[in-house]
Amino acid sequence: MFSEFYVISAILVWVMPLMAIAGSIFRKDLLPATTWKVHILLGVIFAAFVSYINLKDRDLDLVPTGREYLACDLISRNEPQFTTFRTVTLNCGGEEKRVKEEFYELAVNAARRHE
Numbered sequence: 001m002f003s004e005f006y007v008i009s010a011i012l013v014w015v016m017p018l019m020a021i022a023g024s025i026f027r028k029d030l031l032p033a034t035t036w037k038v039h040i041l042l043g044v045i046f047a048a049f050v051s052y053i054n055l056k057d058r059d060l061d062l063v064p065t066g067r068e069y070l071a072c073d074l075i076s077r078n079e080p081q082f083t084t085f086r087t088v089t090l091n092c093g094g095e096e097k098r099v100k101e102e103f104y105e106l107a108v109n110a111a112r113r114h115e
Contacts (some may be wrong), residue, residue, distance in 0.1 A: 006058035012049040017043030059110045067109025068092070069104060077101060 020043045024036035031039075072092040079086070086101040 006054040006061075010054040013047045013050040013054075017047050060114065062107045062110035063114045066107035066109070069099070069108050070111055072097065 012075060020039040024033075024040065028036075030112065055066055069090060074092040074093050075089040075096070076087050077086065078098075087098045088101050088104040090097045090099065090104075
């Protein structure tokens with residue numbers, strides 16, 4: 001239903017600048033200081049760009065689902081028990097759907113942002 005690939009890749013891309021920072025601290029003899037600064041700067045720029053694109057793509061993937069949910073009538077928000085998640089009950093043209101509340105909020109917010 002919802003892939004967390006975008007979130008994971010947006011986080012993992014920050015390993016490169018963190019490793020450059022660690023290298024500049026612990027291995028000062030490996031490269032000159034200006035080269036370390038360039039590596040760190042480029043790593044941060046690259047990581048920020050990739051994170052932004054990945055999270056934007058994730059947002060755009062949720063838009064069709066969010067529009068579908070907005071077209072439905074919200075019946076109720078169910079309180080969870082110990083073994084279940086918080087759910088939202090929707091009435092979509094006579095068909096009743098139950099959706100995890102977290103996913104519902106993400107999809108609806110994405111659809112509202114991209115209207």
